[in-house]
Amino acid sequence: MRHPTEGDLRRLVDEPAGVTDADRAHVASCPTCLQALEEIRADARLVDSALAPAADGIDLDAAWARLTATEVAGRRQSSPRSRRSWRTAVRRPAVAVVSAAVLVGGAGVAAANDWLPIFQTERVDPVELTSTELVQLPDLSAYGDLDVPQEPGTEQVADAAAAYERTGLTVPGVAELPEGVTGEPTYQAADVVSATFTFSAAKAAQAAAAEGEVLPPPPAGVDGAALRLQAGPGVAAVWSQPTGAPTLVVARVVAPQVYSSGVPYEVVRDYLLSLPGLPDGLADQLRELSADASTLPLPVPAELVTSSSADVDGADATVLTSRDGLFAAVMWVEDGVVTGVAGSLSAEELLTVARDLR
């Protein structure tokens, strides 16, 4: 009889009833399996001990008070607690751009010298994802080597001139501040972020095997093919309330670009889309979005944000509105530069700001 898999043996450690009688009987009388089982049990114990949580002494009432304070403050946008949840919300579009960059970059390659710009992002299209789908999104590091030599770094700078000097980008000027937004902004500058992904058929085959699947044969040249992705630099002006809660953010970021070292990007992309583990719906969306090679799939958590589109001086803009009504954002791409306006304002107010940027 064949030996049970390591996965079966692992389950035997925790849930013997989940393993078939035949497998249990085999293991009980097979010295090889018994030895493997002991090793697996020892590893499981070691890891359990290493991960043992420091989670005793929880004060449930205090935690609940904190949560409700955050909720209430989030609505008033005035207490120091709101600043925190608020910042998270405001950052979301920027973070989304970075994660989209990594998503596309994951579909990418790296290594060679002569990079051909495969596409330059011309439009921002949200891909609506539920959190479940996000969870299922395969980590492409299982399919090759993802190298992110530099984490995105953002730094406050003295003024718009300093931001320009550091990034070469002009901070868009706001013609007229909306009601409720006052004072002088602070300025942020972000450096270039780049990532390279080298596809490995051996690694991908291993990942597929772990899922119980067989890797579809890669097209010629895809094994070892590399994509390089680059995004940034970026600048932002941030207006805040006296309490510190930001009310308006105006940002400009150089849009992500993908370079391929030889194999056309579309070939690599289509192959990656065919790999086991990618939800069918998402794969279809990505395929559709990338068809003209000029849009940037922007994963948006559908349970948190609704999206629509609007015109900003001839550019096709994406409007994101949080379902809780606390914030909105407007983003568009022009000449390879993403411009975004976000804040604790209505989408209409933000569109007015966006259309009057100088």
Place this chain on the structure above:
Amino acid sequence: MAVAGAAAHGAVRDDLGEVFRRDYARVVGVAARVLGSRDEAEDVAQEVFLAFGRSSVPAGEAPGWLSVAAAHTALNHLRTGRRRTAREESLAAVPPVEPDVADAVVTREERSRVRAALGRLPKKQAVALVLRHSGLSYTEVATALDMSPGSVGTTVRRAESALRKELNRHASSD
């Protein structure tokens, strides 16, 4: 509309308090396995319940959703270095291991190394591992991650093997 009621503008779902009291400790436990610090884990739990409160996740799916969200959010903190302050703080928050588990004594330094390695694992492996060690059954892990129950053992085993190798690698190079 009953369907999308919980996700209406500004609304917080009615069952938030009840679910919070029932599941908060478990959510903190999941995050603490990843981060090794109760304070950081409680920060993650706050984020998770805020998102849950504004979501329309069906009540029956809440426990699984919360566990997966806790594991993901904590792993994101671990990976992006969005740690509370210095690494030392999380190390200091780890209680000493009980000496009676003699076959699985893990030093503080090893714990920190295992967590670094956890951050480098493929995310699905890391999430499956954390959920399993947080007490979810194979069937629950499979449902939460949309895997077959049969592949949970393989995935968890793979992750444990990688973490053990990480410990051995350092032990042999010391």
